[in-house]
Amino acid sequence: MSDIKVKTAPVQGVDGRSGGHLLEVENLHVEFRTRDGVAKVINGVSYHVDAGETLAVLGESGSGKSVTAQTIMGILDTPPGFVTGGSIRFRGKDLLTMGKDERRLVRGEGIAMVFQDALSALNPVFTVGFQIAELFRKRRGMSRADGYKRAAELLDLVKIPAAKTRLKDFPHQFSGGMRQRVMIAMALALDPEVLIADEPTTALDVTVQAQIMDLLAEIRRDRNMGMILITHDLGVVADVADRIAVMYAGRIVEQADVHALYGKPCHPYTLALLDSLPRLDLKGQELNTIKGLPPNLLRIPSGCAFHPRCRMAKDICSSERPALIELGGVRASACHFAEELYGRE
């Protein structure tokens, strides 16, 4: 992976503006207007990804990581979800202000997505062949026969045995891992430049998880795609990601190179996450957990949203919201004590 790291652009601050990234989310705000009030789901998220690199977005459920991805894809359910600010630039053009048809053409071809639960994400009443070939037929104007031929090649590419005969099968006839491969094949059909994988292995067995992650990593390398990997699983991230963005309550709290982040987390939340991983050398001891519950997005705590659960919290944390500050020019953390954490040994 070291060959790619060269291309990794410097981390930018909240309002940093460095042009020329393949996909660039900037100061994105999304809210959900529900019966019980307005939930601020995303509050100024900025990240970017370039060709050939993998950005992992890490966070608990409800941290806004999936909603960000849905907003990029333009598949946010509206209502209740509304984009209230920010921009999403793909190849320099803002997707949010783009015309409907232009944006539609970006889907699948520019940015494609692999969903978490392939069983519900694939249409139950069509064969997988139909669903993949549909892309070639409707987006590339290919004939039915050609579309199916290309679909078979794709299934072959994602290592589904007997690809040709399996085209005629329905999604429910595949095993979980194979189904996720179908999902990946479908996302790859139009040769996208950015692939968003939204918890691609959460629904799978542990052994299958590794295979799928390997497949994704391999494909990303072969095609020099940019990849956004959304996950809550720290274990998955370490092997495949180049950079990591940690999200909490709709904000990015820490962003860093993967080795730097694992080596020296500079935000108490990241610290706590890493601490809560089971470790062989600490066998027999009680597992560290993060106390408390993820925040209610209808009433996000004042100041730093993490302060009620933070071990390091001081008075300032409940009154003042920490900005995302750069540390050493290569990473950033949104904590009042970021410098201290960065400076520690």
Next chain:
Amino acid sequence: MSSPEVATPTAEAVPMPVTPAPVESAPKKDKKDKPRSLWTDAWYELRRKPLFVISAILIMIFVLMAAFPSLFSSVDPAAADLNRSLTKPDFGAWFQFGKGGQFGYNVQGQDIYARTIYGARASIVVGLSAVIGNMLLGGFFGILSGYLGGWTDTLLARFGDIFLGLPFVLGALVILSTFAPVQSNPSAFRITSLVIATFIALGWPSFARIMRAAVLSTKQLDYVHAAQALGARPGRVVFRHVLPNSVAPMVVVGTITLGAYIGAEATLSFLGVGLREPVVSWGIMIGQSRQFMEAAPYMMAFPAAFLAIAVLSFVMLGDAVRDALDPKLR
């Protein structure tokens, strides 16, 4: 709609039986941190629905009409004065209580307004008794099938199929014309009970099916297993644990069916095989108006309007209750 089968929702329209308080993706405002139960949640939902409020008020009026018709009209619905035959409605009388003729007079000179008011009783009595009977009988067999399973289940299912195989109006027609031939003049009590019995005979299997499905899924829930594991007797498990959590679908279907039964009663009375004189029924009134459609359209208009509003009220109520009990459709 002449057949209540039309209104009985198919299996997928029936809400799933009670699972512990519906979970929603968006966090809730929790003033009291107590989780809302399905019924409280449903009640909260219902009170804010105009359709529910309107239909509930209308139903209360109809029930009042059925119980105390004299509150609404002081005129004897059976009194006939041939001098008044086919008199047009007297709109001035609408605002004077005690005066008759608001809706005009029928061919025998009977007061249509009074008869329309008194007609509510037949509809409500037949509809309500038939639905309650169906719920008891169907509910009982449904619990038996669902809880015991095995041979009991198979046998009851096949037995129910025999009645379900008969189209509703057709079955009712044959049964009613057998026990109360068209030319005969049964007493008011006899014919009313006969109509109710017919509706129950033809309707119970549908209710049993719904109850069975609800019991089957409730039976799988952990707390039922827990109760069984703790050694609770079957009777106690059924009445304390299974039953209260399985009745919701039947309540919904019951409400909608009540509306359908009111329509079916009117249809059969219209055909001459259901209720007959001396019972006052909207269906009979509409049937009698047939020959006078051009001369006296009001003979049909008023009972038909009452009939439609009564059916509508129950269907709307059932709809609202279903939506409230089935968070999926919100």
Next chain:
Amino acid sequence: MGRYALRRLLQAIPVFIGTTFLIWFLVWGLPGDPFAGRCGERQCPQAYVDFMTDKFGLDDPLPIQYLNYLTNLMQGEFGQTFNGTEIGELLAQAFPVSIKLALVAVAAEALIGITAGVLTGLRRGSFIDNLVLVSTLVLIALPIFVIGLVARYSLNLSSVSPEAPLVELIIPGLILGSGSLAYITRLTRVNLVENRRADYVRTAVAKGLTPSRVTGVHTLRNSMIPVVTWLGLDLGSLMGGAIVTEGIFNIRGIGGLLFDSINRRQSGVVVSIVAILVLVYLVVNLLVDLLYGVLDPRIRYE
């Protein structure tokens, strides 16, 4: 699937026997004089009663009578009315008319119901949506005989002629199907609304397909499964459920024949009609069940 169909078919046999026996027993088996009122005001002459009793085998024990009836039925022998008309002929005249009427009704339900359902499902909460919802409620609430009477007299329609040409059946068919039409509209709408939120629809959008393809192919295909099933069942039940409509428009179909026969106490005709309708009902149910499996590949028959 073949084994499933066979098993269902076998299950249907006891139901068929049970239902026909029920009706047969109600009509023939109950104690009472089958010839009461048959000869006007007077008692029937003994000779006539004897002749009839012998002809219809009324002296045999009940189970024998029923078995005889069933055997004849299986051979396509419906027997004769009391007046000596072949019941089979009566049915052959009436059935095509009723089937035509039912087809018109189901076609109207499918065409109007699905269109209205899709329109409202796509524009949920709009003025059109509310208007259609209220209209469907009214249609569901109004019994067919009220709609039929009002339509017949306000449009000043004459009776349908005996050959029942398709044109004359359009309005009666619409009225016959009105309740189901409203139900189809709501069913389509609910399913569409529910499916639009489905994950696979989201996937279809993410594939960059046009909105019309997302809705027209991915959403609609799934939403139509229960609707088509309902239409199938309705076709089955409408063939026998047209008593009221046929009565109001004087259509000479099965419903009219049945009602007539009940009034004239032509027991043989009543039992025959019910037997055929039960058969139709059972077959349609089986077919719809199998159709469900074709429409939804996830269904597996065991």
